[in-house]
Amino acid sequence: MTTRIFIDGGHGTTGIEIGDRLAGRSELSLITLDEKDRKDAGARRDALNAADIVILCLPDDAAREAVSLIDNDRTRIIDASTAHRVADGWTYGFPELEPGHRERLANSRYVANPGCWPTGFLALVRPLVLAGLLPADWPVTVSGASGYSGGGKAMIADYEDAATAPSAFRPYGLTLAHKHVPEMTRYSGLAHPPLFAPAVANAYRGMIVEVPLQLRAMPGRPQIADLHAALAAAYAGSPIVTVAPLQDSARLSGLPIEVVGATDRLDLFLFGNDDSGQARLIAALDNLGKGAAGAAVQNLNILAGLPETAGLRL
Ligand SMILES: NC(=O)C1=CN([C@@H]2O[C@H](COP(=O)(O)OP(=O)(O)OC[C@H]3O[C@@H](n4cnc5c(N)ncnc54)[C@H](OP(=O)(O)O)[C@@H]3O)[C@@H](O)[C@H]2O)C=CC1
Numbered sequence: 001m002t003t004r005i006f007i008d009g010g011h012g013t014t015g016i017e018i019g020d021r022l023a024g025r026s027e028l029s030l031i032t033l034d035e036k037d038r039k040d041a042g043a044r045r046d047a048l049n050a051a052d053i054v055i056l057c058l059p060d061d062a063a064r065e066a067v068s069l070i071d072n073d074r075t076r077i078i079d080a081s082t083a084h085r086v087a088d089g090w091t092y093g094f095p096e097l098e099p100g101h102r103e104r105l106a107n108s109r110y111v112a113n114p115g116c117w118p119t120g121f122l123a124l125v126r127p128l129v130l131a132g133l134l135p136a137d138w139p140v141t142v143s144g145a146s147g148y149s150g151g152g153k154a155m156i157a158d159y160e161d162a163a164t165a166p167s168a169f170r171p172y173g174l175t176l177a178h179k180h181v182p183e184m185t186r187y188s189g190l191a192h193p194p195l196f197a198p199a200v201a202n203a204y205r206g207m208i209v210e211v212p213l214q215l216r217a218m219p220g221r222p223q224i225a226d227l228h229a230a231l232a233a234a235y236a237g238s239p240i241v242t243v244a245p246l247q248d249s250a251r252l253s254g255l256p257i258e259v260v261g262a263t264d265r266l267d268l269f270l271f272g273n274d275d276s277g278q279a280r281l282i283a284a285l286d287n288l289g290k291g292a293a294g295a296a297v298q299n300l301n302i303l304a305g306l307p308e309t310a311g312l313r314l
């Protein structure tokens, strides 16, 4: 018996990436809609209710609508949108968040896939808060650059149309009220929202998420090696999240946005100087990989009781 999957929004940027990862997997069967029906509420209702697991790759309002169209008590949902990431009754779809979280996910019916920025941020910060190295009330900043596919079809069209003259590098989120801040705050365990300073780069995919820390001002003045040990322990044995050895990071003269390529990996790097008491923590990922489709397929595998990395690009 196969697990029946329906991707609502399967023609969008994230939906296509997920479909590619599921192709050829004999333990799954994909429910699809014709082009003319893919936005028809009746056809979507039938597909949503016929599936064992649905993956929503829709704008937030359409994702909320999709959930309301499910009228059985069996279909499980993985929502890639922002709609339910801090909503009651939903489990945050970051299996690596903390010990025991993967098991919570496996038993959940409603799963909210994380945002791409929070994925990098939480991977760096959550283990440090849990280890007591980063005080929960510390004022944390997170910055970086994302590929333009992070903005979906609309931003891709803008960047790929010469007439709209795309910028090489464009800071945004300038109201300091980006939609990812609530999930970053909630799941990091920080007492205050981080200051989030994102930018878009003129690259299709990939992202660099950076958390700088003034260690010398922090209680106990943590050492670079302490931070590294906490991160390495948190992801020991993970086939998806890796922490570069300090001596390898020290040899790098730069970290390109393309470093993980079109994969579902999440690579963490720690750069620092114990004399100055300063550190730069960097997560490198593909916004469409571990930042979206890779995470959705990983969660699907966990929900379906299948090998966690099946279909992933590692
Ligand atoms: N791109 C990324 O890196 C990431 C995206 N996400 C999230 O994933 C979701 C999808 O994003 P993304 O793939 O980038 O967006 P896209 O704009 O590329 O795709 C969205 C798709 O949803 C379709 N759609 C819109 N309204 C409806 C509706 N009422 N019924 C059925 N289909 C509908 C669109 O149709 P049409 O083709 O006609 O426009 C489009 O195909 C969003 O919530 C986004 O925030 C999450 C993490 C990262």
Ligand SMILES: CC(=O)N[C@@H](CCC(=O)OP(=O)(O)O)C(=O)O
Binding pocket: 080, 081, 082, 114, 115, 116, 117, 146, 147, 148, 149, 150, 151, 155, 180, 198, 199, 200, 291
């Ligand atoms: C470059 C760019 O615009 N990126 C998107 C985030 C992409 C993502 O994580 O998706 P969600 O919209 O589901 O959170 C943004 O900052 O809003």
